[in-house]
Amino acid sequence: MHATPLISVDDLRARLEAGDRIRILDVRYRLERPDGRAEYLAGHLPGAVFVDMESELSTHGAPSEGRHPLPSRDVLQDAARGWGLDDGDAVVVYDDYRSVAAARAWWLLRGSGVADVRVLDGGLSAWTAAGLPLEAGHTVPRRGSITLTELRADVATIDEAAAWPEHGVLLDARAPERYRGETEPYDPVAGHIPGAVNLPAGALLVGDGFAEQGALREAFAAVGATDDTPVAAYCGSGLTAAHTALAGAVAGIAVTVYPGSWSQWSNTPGRPVATGPAR
Numbered sequence: 001m002h003a004t005p006l007i008s009v010d011d012l013r014a015r016l017e018a019g020d021r022i023r024i025l026d027v028r029y030r031l032e033r034p035d036g037r038a039e040y041l042a043g044h045l046p047g048a049v050f051v052d053m054e055s056e057l058s059t060h061g062a063p064s065e066g067r068h069p070l071p072s073r074d075v076l077q078d079a080a081r082g083w084g085l086d087d088g089d090a091v092v093v094y095d096d097y098r099s100v101a102a103a104r105a106w107w108l109l110r111g112s113g114v115a116d117v118r119v120l121d122g123g124l125s126a127w128t129a130a131g132l133p134l135e136a137g138h139t140v141p142r143r144g145s146i147t148l149t150e151l152r153a154d155v156a157t158i159d160e161a162a163a164w165p166e167h168g169v170l171l172d173a174r175a176p177e178r179y180r181g182e183t184e185p186y187d188p189v190a191g192h193i194p195g196a197v198n199l200p201a202g203a204l205l206v207g208d209g210f211a212e213q214g215a216l217r218e219a220f221a222a223v224g225a226t227d228d229t230p231v232a233a234y235c236g237s238g239l240t241a242a243h244t245a246l247a248g249a250v251a252g253i254a255v256t257v258y259p260g261s262w263s264q265w266s267n268t269p270g271r272p273v274a275t276g277p278a279r
Contacts, residue, residue, distance in 0.1 A: 027102050106118070112150070230256070
């Protein structure tokens with residue numbers, strides 16, 4: 001049995017009540033409301049520190065880099081120290097929307113050498129559904145001293161993503177209508193990377209929490225993603241692709257992330273585009 005990257009509300013509550021040192025990070029972010037600070041201030045898990053997606057978990061550049069390019073090690077390390085993280089800390093991350101933003105933090109921290117980082121299964125809604133308290137206001141921790149490594153997570157470049165279907169399974173985690181090219185609300189071109197297959201993030205969830213391991217393995221297997229197949233994932237801007245990698249970790253399937261995703265692909269001249277259902 002492999003170690004799960006998730007932690008349940010009951011387990012987190014028990015560890016906190018036992019006095020375990022756990023750093024809790026609140027990563028509120030949605031496409032329609034990218035700055036979740038107001039929601040965080042209104043109510044968050046006791047002791048949770050706010051993490052800003054746009055300035056701490058991504059950087060910004062030309063459109064050809066995608067909407068959420070990866071931060072440098074120095075930028076991420078400085079942010080993590082600002083969150084109060086020290087070497088050896090146990091970290092729990094959560095958000096208020098299907099763990100998509102939390103997955104980005106999990107993927108970056110895990111790939112940068114943080115050994116014990118987990119995502120709260122079900123996020124904020126699971127915590128409040130259990131009748132557990134929230135606190136308002138801003139948590140300002142003592143500055144930490146954590147040292148991060150260069151990102152070691154499996155990362156695919158745009159050229160590697162283009163070639164991926166030749167030797168493995170390339171998953172498109174967006175909604176089916178975006179994959180088929182019927183609509184594209186954010187990027188300049190509709191469609192998908194040729195050879196990619198669609199596995200929407202919603203297919204991996206039950207409510208706001210992840211499906212059981214067996215159901216996740218079945219969902220991956222249905223699109224050809226198995227233990228002995230190289231698997232990579234992309235989405236619109238690289239966030240939901242990390243969510244797919246998190247689901248893969250729950251299922252015991254390694255998933256490489258193409259962080260540039262469709263926002264980079266569709267802004268790069270000369271890249272081919274496929275539409276319609278997978279063939």
